[in-house]
Amino acid sequence: MTTEFKTKQPRQLLLATDLGARCDRALDRAVQLSQAWHAPLTVVHAFEQIEPIADTPGWRQPQDIALAxxxxxxxxxxxxxxxxxxARVVRGKPSEVVLQVAEDVQAELILTGVKRDGAFEKALLGDTVAALARQxxxxxxxxxxxxxxxxxxxVVATDLSELSRAALARAVDMFGPENLVVFHAAFAHFASRMDDRVAYESELRExxxxxxxDFIRDVAGExxxxxxxxVVEYGEPDLLLESYVQDKRxxxxxxATHGRSGLLGVLLGSIAIRILDSVACDVLIVRS
Known part of the structure; x- marks a missing residue:
């Protein structure tokens, strides 16, 4: 059944930060979205243990380090x-703290940053990011x-499955349809056996x-x-997306990910986590 999705931007944002430079970019984006959407922003920092400040006398140590x-x-x-x-500072396992605070403040979007390899400026997913993406x-x-x-x-990556409807729906909700591109990686079965492979793939592409x-119309309306x-291309989705993101900036x-299993990759098999890891741009993960 066709659903007309109207823009429904998040009303409460949550930024998960480790207080390091890795989260400066996420903070800047959170502030920009908070201003654009008129959505309050809560910043949460979780710690499992805090070591005393080195080379500082005991009388100068804060009585409550979390409050400090x-x-x-x-x-x-x-x-x-x-x-x-x-801001909230809470003791506990970071992913669990973030999810609990998100529930407490009724956050509708969680933002977080990534580690970076200084030599190559490659984004590296941490355990907390991966856990949030799954859970x-x-x-x-x-x-x-x-x-x-x-x-x-x-770009909204889709395999046209029922699971991938959530990604397109939320993208339309949050950003509107004007700047969106639906990207579908297809497979040209039996193309290698065809005399005119180019013509065969062209017909399949159409x-x-x-x-x-039809998928867009069914999910988000006329x-x-x-x-x-x-955009339809033939090949592995993560490799195609990596190139497309770079070429088209x-x-x-x-x-989208599958909520019931809690595992990334149900939408595109194990490829979803590879997309998150490989593309150079920001990634929005939507639970179906």
Whole structure:
């Protein structure tokens, strides 16, 4: 049944930070989205244990280190000039703390950063990011790139399955259809046996594009189908997306995961986690 999706942007944002430089980019993006969507932002930092400050006398150690960190975090966040921003510092396993605070504040989007390889500036997924991607009931935005402007080029990866409807629906909800591209990686079965492989693949591509447009129409309605571009290529989705993101300077890729199993990759098999790991741009992970 066709559903007309109207823009429904998150009303409460949550940024998970380790207080390191790796999360500066995520903070900048969180502030930008908070301002654009008029959505309050909560910043959460989780710690499992805190070592005493080195070479500092005991009488200078904070009585409550968590409160001291929170006060410092609040002071830093005040420099953003963002109204409605708050901070929480909580002891516990980071992924569990983030998910609990997200539930407490009724967050509709979690943002987080990534580690980076200084030699090659490659984003490296950490355990907390991977856990949030697998377990979060709300979308998780993994920020890799520096903020230069609002998202303008957004790709929704889909295999046209029922599971992948969630990714397209949330992308339309959050960003509208105008800047979206639906990207479908297809397989040209028996192409190697055809005398005219180019003509065969061209015919299949036309059918696949029409299937994509029907899919968009079914998920998001006629308006979205008329505004969203479609790209169909043949090959492995993660490899194709990696090249497409680089060539077209894509700023955000949206993928879906299966909520019931809690495992990444049901939408595109094990490829979803490879997309998250391989593409250079930000990735929005939507639980189906």
């Amino acid at each position: 960190i929170q006060a410092e975090l609040v002071e830093e966040l005040s420099e953003t000039g963002l109204p409605g921003i708050s 979060s009931p709300v979308p998780v935005l993994v920020v890799k790139k520096r903020l230069r402007k609002p998202y303008g080029k957004i 059918d696949a594009i029409q299937n994509c447009r 308006t979205a189908a008329a505004n969203i571009d479609v 894509i700023e955000l890729v949206v993928v």
